[in-house]
Amino acid sequence: MSGWSAALQPRFHARIDELPAAAWDSLRPDDNPFVSHAFLAALEATGCIRNDWGWQAHHLGLYEGEALVAAAPLYLKGNSHGEFVFDWSWASAWERAGGEYYPKLLNAVPYSPVTGPRLLAGRGRHxxxxxxxxxxxxxGEVDRLGLSSLHANFLQPDELPAFDDHWLTRTDVQFHWHNRGYADFDAFLAALNHKKRKNIRHERAQVARSGLQIGLRGGASLSRDEWRRVHALYESTFDAKGNHAALTRAFFLSLGDTLGDAVQLVLARD
Known part of the structure; x- marks a missing residue:
């Protein structure tokens, strides 16, 4: 470590609102909303981050004097729920060997398996x-607290060099759709094989005949009643499988004010 970086002071924070929002957001290398101060603060303020659910905020700030120069969303985890990385077999093996796997330290965004920045350091030369x-x-914090392990989930590729050879890299597979510059929907269909084109046209025709009205809405335009309905639909997907919905109604009601049109919803109305 250089003399300059050795002078930086790490501080750990039990709440995101202990860190200044403007300084935190200025360190994001892009506009990914999941690491925005507003998103993380909304999770904490509306009961989504709770010790009894296995989440305890432990955010890291690096300071040069009193200036925040780098930061990371960080949590002490009492279980592995809400991570979308399934390490229960590791936990079982660790405990069979006589250790305590939890709590562990996690650098991630809660409940969001979305690749994005996890080490917020701006875009400058340092x-x-x-x-x-x-x-x-x-x-150092893992050693100080005597924790079993440190995990970083859904990093961006340019963050990997910050982790040395002592780390284990886990690669997962996700399916994403990318707009390849298609002139229109027909141009997109033309890039597919015949079977896929036929299936998509058939499915779209079924929707057209259903009489449903489908549209895109920005979060700032939704009423509180609409947000309540969106949350009820979200909650029903968990109820159907006997699972627990981690994002609260209060969180959904806060989204229009905190993130506005950074949230986009596809709504179907009968």
Missing amino acids: AAALRQALVMAMR
Whole structure:
């Protein structure tokens, strides 16, 4: 570590609102909403981050004097729920060997399996060094607290060099749709094989005949009653399988005010 980075002071925070929102957001390398101060603060303020659900905020800030120069969303986890990375077999093996796997330290966004920045260090010439300093500070905290392990989920590729050879890299598979510059929907269909084109046209025709009105709405335009209905639909997907919905109604009601049109909803009306 250079003399400059060695002078940085790590501080750990039990609430995101202990860190200044403007400074936190200025460190994001892009406009990914899931690591925005507003999104993380809304999770905490509306009862989504709770010790009895296995989440305890432990956010990291790196300071040069009193100036926040790098940060990471960080949590002490009492279980592995809400991560979308399934390490229960690791936990079982650790405990069979006589250890205590939980709590562990997790660098991630709760309930959101979305790849994005996890080591917030801006885009300046010191960004790479700051990301390394964040990782070193997290490792130091694991040692200080006597935790079993440190995990970082759904990182961006340019953050991987901050993690040295002592880390295990886990690669997962997700399916994403990308707009390849299609002139219109027919141009998109033309890029598919005959069977896929036929299936998509058939499915769209079924929707057209249903009489449903389908449209895109920005979060700021929804009324509180509409947000309540959206949450009820979200909750029903968990109820159907006997699972627990982690995002509260209060969180949904806050989205229009906190994130506005950064939230886009596809709504179907009869």
